[in-house]
């Protein structure tokens with residue numbers, strides 16, 4: 155096993171996760187089996203109890219693990235399926251050491267950070283690195299380990315010490331260090347500054363780790379003289395300084411790293427046995443980047459949510475829209491609408507806000523109501539679902555987005571005016587959404603209906619069934635405590651709201667579709683967690699296609715885009731290579747710059 159530790163310096167949030175995933179992607183492109191571990195040095199056991207306001211989205215894995223959103227980067231970049239243990243937190247490490255102590259495993263000994271916590275970290279890493287992530291049962295050969303936070307943080311210290319020891323445990327040939335640092339460019343002088351990087355490398359060395367590669371993150375491309383300065387003051391060769399400036403999209407990062415010979419460096423440094431050259435997979439990423447940069451058709455999707463101030467709260471949803479958009483050669487511009495701005499109470503207090511929110515909603519091509527918790531904003535979401543249903547606007551509801559569509563239909567079509575979810579109004583006489591009792595254990599962490607579950611298509615034909623390639627069953631990831639009340643299904647279906655996908659036992663409603671509407675689809679699961687850049691998620695693809703009026707043609711053609719757009723359906727996009735070939739055939743190579751954005 156080859157280990158690549160990726161640490162960060164100066165400040166967090168400079169794209170360490172994207173760089174680490176890109177490194178992994180490049181090695182995967184050389185035929186190696188790559189896995190990843192994300193370390194979050196906080197005390198929480200997992201991300202399940204986090205507020206999206208503070209930490210962004212809670213990412214959910216197949217096995218039901220509620221983990222840091224960075225694991226989503228790895229799954230998307232490497233097209234792998236990670237395990238809950240691939241996310242290490244200080245809480246998990248301490249929990250495992252303390253439970254061993256209680257069992258008497260350290261009988262007679264004083265249990266200490268060094269060596270007990272640091273040993274537990276090393277053992278965890280060695281164990282988890284071997285878990286297969288590719289669908290076949292083969293163990294990975296390379297493990298990318300991303301250490302969250304920045305070097306010098308108090309809470310990261312036991313991890314840094316663990317890796318200082320680890321480099322000797324696994325030997326130099328099998329371990330290397332990549333340090334991602336910031337090269338700021340203050341406006342006053344316009345000069346790119348290397349001091350913060352120097353200081354952070356000094357700190358890293360002081361803790362016993364030497365960088366093999368320094369990745370300098372900057373706004374503009376790093377000039378050669380600055381690169382030389384980093385090399386000289388940080389005691390590495392120029393070849394070991396990799397520059398990554400702000401790119402138009404994350405898809406440009408792997409090619410940017412490859413252009414600086416990083417693959418060759420890692421091959422030498424870690425004695426890697428490549429199976430092939432990275433060209434083919436890399437080309438497909440270049441095509442993606444190119445498509446992102448040159449696509450000029452823009453559609454707007456209104457995202458009616460609650461955590462809209464923080465884009466990270468909807469990161470997988472946004473990525474899914476991006477993937478679906480790229481497949482259809484259009485750019486999805488997301489309009490974030492605060493759900494409670496659509497409510498009557500806002501009209502009374504802040505009419506301008508209310509009208510602006512409605513203007514945004516009504517002028518968009520499609521509507522998306524994502525998952526969420528808590529009562530605030532639900533009436534606004536219900537109003538958005540009503541508007542989309544009545545005005546035949548494409549609508550995709552995800553989890554809570556399905557539940558509000560059901561509430562709206564019950565109130566306005568079935569005439570049950572006080573219909574609600576038990577989560578928001580336990581006294582309603584029509585609780586159309588009810589709690590799943592087995593998930594109410596009194597504990598908040600890890601007790602929802604979580605992870606991969608099977609949905610069976612009930613009807614012979616349905617829009618989503620076609621979009622999923624005509625499969626009889628699908629597997630998607632879940633995260634919810636409430637469900638559609640099975641008592642009322644007949645009434646809903648008799649009025650045209652069909653529950654076309656259900657759990658294996660038929661009890662849980664998983665997919666609803668509205669008859670006589672161009673695209674009114676809602677799912678109880680979260681399809682965004684398994685969307686991939688070259689394998690867009692079916693419900694999101696449907697929303698984008700319906701929003702550009704191409705859904706019917708797409709379905710009529712057997713779920714294939716026209717050869718000109720060259721994007722095949724999610725089923726037939728078997729390999730990245732095939733997709734690359736398909737995509738490269740169709741793309742017209744015009745260059746058009748879009749404004750740079752942060753990684």
Ligand code: GLN
Nearest residue numbers: 525526553554634635636
């Ligand atoms: N709050 C709802 C539930 O627990 C929806 C959850 C979600 O959207 N993830 O069922």
